[in-house]
Amino acid sequence: MKNIAIKVGASDLEPIDVSIDPGTTSRDILEHIKQTKNVDLQGYALSKQNGAEQFGPAENVYPKVEDGEKLFAFKPSVVG
Amino acid sequence: MTSQIQQAVKKAPEVVRHTRAKKSTVQKNSQLSLVPKQAPPVVPKATPLPVVAILPRAAISRGKDPYWKEQGWQYSLLQSLFKIKQVYTGSYKTPYASFRGEIVGDDYFIFDPSAEILHGPHGACFTPVSSDNTCNKYKIHFNPYPSDINSGIASVERAIIEIYKTF
Numbered sequence: 001m002k003n004i005a006i007k008v009g010a011s012d013l014e015p016i017d018v019s020i021d022p023g024t025t026s027r028d029i030l031e032h033i034k035q036t037k038n039v040d041l042q043g044y045a046l047s048k049q050n051g052a053e054q055f056g057p058a059e060n061v062y063p064k065v066e067d068g069e070k071l072f073a074f075k076p077s078v079v080g
Numbered sequence: 081m082t083s084q085i086q087q088a089v090k091k092a093p094e095v096v097r098h099t100r101a102k103k104s105t106v107q108k109n110s111q112l113s114l115v116p117k118q119a120p121p122v123v124p125k126a127t128p129l130p131v132v133a134i135l136p137r138a139a140i141s142r143g144k145d146p147y148w149k150e151q152g153w154q155y156s157l158l159q160s161l162f163k164i165k166q167v168y169t170g171s172y173k174t175p176y177a178s179f180r181g182e183i184v185g186d187d188y189f190i191f192d193p194s195a196e197i198l199h200g201p202h203g204a205c206f207t208p209v210s211s212d213n214t215c216n217k218y219k220i221h222f223n224p225y226p227s228d229i230n231s232g233i234a235s236v237e238r239a240i241i242e243i244y245k246t247f
Contacts, residue, residue: 009147009230050151051174051237072147072234077226079205079239 002067009072026055044073147230176244188220200243
């Protein structure tokens, strides 16, 4: 199990702590936050800081994050 | 009779007069004591323990700033007044490179982009703001367009990483 923090990029709220097990997807995390914290992040995507990896909804987040890492939730947009 | 009286006198108890012992004699007697005097045991002074204040643990609160602030961008009030639009200045930071940027209203700009950016897979998304482009300022195009500046900054940073990974 890994503990990570989710920061909603556009808000000035404190990051939300979540614990994830192997196989946890980005969608699972956002759904968990909606159910437990009543923060609806539908349409958001999780990504790392400084433009690093953005996770797809069905992507397994567990192997790509470190214990204690902070991820950001953004509404996706693409340079193009 | 006289002999009886003489015997009685003989049997009479002797009177012993008790006299107070003089101080000098007491001292002499004490000096003669067989048990040698011992110095009182030296009790080591207790060394005081260091005082350590046990305070309740206070966790350092995590940053609550939105992404643009966390990435070091600044809101330019003066420029915002002149341009009548929200103006933010900062830089797009990635592990590969960082580029100075500006956000004016809904328009995103990048200054002095590298050749990799201009000729890479996203090259068409960066257009010079003027024909001579003396300030080397390029406008950034999005599809879909970012809903807020946090999303926009992160998207540009992600695009820069993608570009550098292809080289």
